[in-house]
Amino acid sequence: MSQDIRNIEPKVVWNHFADLNSVPRPSKKEERIIQFMVDFGNNLNLETFVDHVGNVIMKKPATFGFENRKTIVMQGHIDMVHQKNADTVFDFDTEGIKMFVEGDWIKAEGTTLGADNGLGVAAIMAILSSTDIEHPEIEALFTIDEETGMTGAMGLKAGVLKGEILLNLDTEEDDEIGIGCAGGVDVTATKTYKEEETPANTTGFTIAVKGLNGGHSGMDIIKGLGNANKIMNRILFDSFTNFGLRISEINGGSLRNAIPRESFATVVVDTVSKEPFLFETTEVINTIKKEFSTLEANLEIEITEVIAAEKVMNLGVQEGFIKAIYSALNGVYRMSPDVDGLVETSNNIARIIVKDGTIKIACLTRSSSESNKWDLANSLRSCFELAGFDVDFEGTYPGWLPNLNSEILVIVENVYKELFKENPRVEACHAGLECGILGQNYPTIDMISFGPTIRGAHSPDERAQISSTQKFWKLLLHVLKNIPKKS
Known part of the structure; x- marks a missing residue:
């Protein structure tokens, strides 16, 4: 070749x-x-x-x-x-x-x-x-x-x-x-939590979001492409209340400058709620696929029953984590007031890792305006700190x-x-x-x-x-x- x-x-x-x-x-x-x-x-x-x-x-x-x-x-x-x-x-x-x-x-x-x-x-x-x-x-x-x-x-x-x-x-x-x-800054939120024994009478599942286009987190951010981390979080949202869903592990995205194409989660739900969980989650998945049908024709979201994991995330931490990801901005924050069609400021929720008692959320915030770069970075910092995360700013460049x-x-x-x-x-x-x-x-x-x-x-x-x-x-x-x- x-x-x-x-x-x-x-x-x-x-x-x-x-x-x-x-x-x-x-x-x-x-x-x-x-x-x-x-x-x-x-x-x-x-x-x-x-x-x-x-x-x-x-x-x-x-x-x-x-x-x-x-x-x-x-x-x-x-x-x-x-x-x-x-x-x-x-x-x-x-x-x-x-x-x-x-x-x-x-x-x-x-x-x-x-x-x-x-x-x-x-x-x-x-x-x-x-x-x-x-x-x-x-x-x-x-x-x-x-x-x-x-x-x-x-x-x-x-x-x-x-x-x-x-x-x-x-x-x-x-x-x-x-x-x-544009310039940029890496925004990283981290938190440790106490793992708990998986409750009795639960059924294990893996959830896989894949097949997204991904792409450059700067040049392609205006296209409204799917972000695997946000899609995964949407699937998990409220399920811990309705079906006793507990998170064991999440591995989503890869590099900060790449729009996440894939995310994988290992969860458990109350066995008694297994069928309602699958029914409602399938409805959510179908809705998401319909929303993205034009932009993300190859999007796949799969739920597979597996042996239940031995450890899960603390319930209070899990709620704060899911709500923080839901609240955190992903995509275009502001268009340029001076250059027609140019994104001025944006954020990519690029990488999410939940494993062995540690959560890490990696974002890349970009802007051609230094003041708005820090405005969005501080907005993200506030969102994550309210959920009990430590937030670091690193790798800033003009x-x-x-x-x-x-x-x-x-x-x-x-x-x-x-x-x-x-x-x-x-x-x-x-x-x-x-x-x-x-x-x-x-x-x-x-x-x-x-x-x-x-x-x-x-x-x-x-x-x-x-x-x-x-x-x-x-x-x-x-x-x-x-x-x-x-x-």
């Missing part, structure tokens, strides 16, 4: 992408991909080094005739989201991504594809390895841990780079030029404020219009690009973001469009030729 992909134009990009996808590269475990990138740079005899947090930097001189152009920073992140379908057998720590071609799209077999941001990284690698592409002096910045904390961008020190223009290649619509993005007077924006706009005979969309996005963070230590650098069309990022449905990648590559090559002269 990978050989088919290597023969697609532009071959130089797809070959580097296939090479990247042969190396496991989850966030927080980037040792192998860091070494891979270092070897790549050294083999090209480029100045290559790793900074104190793990970012890889390579420098390539300008080609003949471009020595007097401004130095550019080409930037992408080398980590990827590791997600797979529940029925997919795959070891992200040892296996390379298994890709295939379907029409105009590149997909992966039951896992994320890694086009976010592997295609951007591959394009930079293609420029670095080229001998016939015209370009100014290049500083290639390959950051780590973009997907789970942006610690690579946060850790990059001032003075490491001298470039005046930064091209971030992490936008996922080929007709979009990114000029701004947004990227648009600069409509950007020199590189004008250049990319004009090149796009000339090449494709249409106007690009100049937009800010509701996602956490690294530009806002990089701008803290490099406040004068002129930044822009663009890239090929990618669908379903952060989910096993992730796919990259072949024709769009060709369009992106053409745009990139012409932008490099039009970088302005040094002041």
Whole structure:
């Protein structure tokens, strides 16, 4: 399958992408991909080094005739989201991504594809390895841990780079030029509880919510897709009162930046209430499926009778937990008052774990407004603290404020219009690009973001469009030729 992909134009990009996808590269475990990138740079005899947090930097001189152009920073992140379908057998720590071609799209077999941001990284690698592409002096910045904390961008020190223009290649619509993005903060609620012996005369069940689309918790949050954690909580709500339902375990969602596709719960109900429980819960399930029939056609909610668990959650804690999840906002909090159609502030209830006397609820709150980011974060904090949880704020990062007077924006706009005979969309996005963070230590650098069309990022449905990648590559090559002269 990978050989088919290597023969697609532009071959130089797809070959580097296939090479990247042969190396496991989850966030927080980037040792192998860091070494891979270092070897790549050294083999090209480029100045290559790793900074104190793990970012890889390579420098390539300008080609003949471009020595007097401004130095550019080409930037992408080398980590990827590791997600797979529940029925997919795959070891992200040892296996390379298994890709295939379907029409105009590149997909992966039951896992994320890694086009976010592997295609951007591959394009930079293609420029670095080229001998016939015209370009100014290049500083290639390959950051780590973009997907789970942006610690690579946060850790990059001032003075490491001298470039005046930064091209971030992490936008996922080929007709979009990114000029701004949202910041974010991780909101984590935790609580310990005393497990109790499962009451006598109870029947055990597992409840599985699966088949949801999932997706990027920033870019896709406006779509109103199903959140497995909220759907599971809706099924559990009131059942402890009506049928003696007690929770033993819950395992819902995965990463903070992915809309939860699956949630699994182990519960017990009073045996005498077994049939009414199944009847009423089936009614709730049918209602939920009907509500989501347009957006989530593959939604499955299954209830299976099992041997009753030995331990369950304390009843008072359970009530507070269920009501807190019901009360906590998930989805869009506020639309931008300045940019039509842009989500300003949102929250994703991303991960819920109930096990062995501990509850953990992980959220990612995003906003292009610092004040509203903290307003929503404090709203969530209040909700969870009222239910007796401890709440921590971690991993906060700023947004990227648009600069409509950007020199590189004008250049990319004009090149796009000339090449494709249409106007690009100049937009800010509701996602956490690294530009806002990089701008803290490099406040004068002129930044822009663009890239090929990618669908379903952060989910096993992730796919990259072949024709769009060709369009992106053409745009990139012409932008490099039009970088302005040094002041």
